[in-house]
Amino acid sequence: MNLIEIKKKLIKHGINPSISRIKIYESLDKNRIHPTVDKIYNELHGELITLSKTTVYNTLKTFVNHNLVKVVNLGEGELRYDIMQDDHFHFRCKTCDDVYDFNAKEIDIESSNLTGFKIEEVNIYINGQCPKCIKK
Amino acid sequence: MNLIEIKKKLIKHGINPSISRIKIYESLDKNRIHPTVDKIYNELHGELITLSKTTVYNTLKTFVNHNLVKVVNLGEGELRYDIMQDDHFHFRCKTCDDVYDFNAKEIDIESSNLTGFKIEEVNIYINGQCPKCIKK
DNA sequence: GTCTCTGCAAATCGTTTGCAATGCT
């Protein structure tokens, strides 16, 4: 997604497309590594020298409020941020700490005994080792 | 589980059964509400007047290290603690904040496209509304 | 007496907030 497209996307979601916001969105869109605030900040503050972490936090919160981005809490310290996409779940490698996406379609939660419960959100995350780290 | 049984269980897991530890374990065992540190502390410090939150933290960490208890992070602030039991997942009601257990046997994670990945731990948690709160 | 357990207070760390400075139209 190029800068013009991002700009349009932000406007469509009611967000004023400032340079920081465009760049932060671009960073999330370009490398889908479920970055933490720190990673985003470190990636961008060479280019946007005045960028502060507060702005990264503010911007991500704006994105979340406008349903552009989802917060992912893998329970290991910092929050991670994820561009909104279809139902998927996360696999986190305990060795390299990378997070992979997996399609959640196949997983049949409904077959469970949840009668009477209203499911709003299903979160699945798996810990383990990724193929790269297994090879080593 | 009565106090004698808890004492034995702690000893069997290599934990010196102090009063605080027995009481904290009893609290976890008695009300399986996936309590936070705060809830445990509030439940017990009437009875154990000198109890401190540090001790609750220390004790829970000891339990976790000795595989008596599992940390559950539902991504909403505090950690929750759960007596070790068979594979199960959590349903958290967004209205009353109660957490329910569900058996995870039925959920067939393996059928997914995770070839090459070594699965060590599968975490599933669902947000929604419980039957009680739906009725209201 | 030694060694563990406990609890206060301070430190830590990610995140949030208050507010003043800056930027945009």
Next chain:
DNA sequence: AGCATTGCAAACGATTTGCAGAGAC
């Protein structure tokens, strides 16, 4: 000017750590 955006510094809240005092054997 008037309003939104940004960024520093302080606040926050859950958890951890350092360490000294209490307790057990």
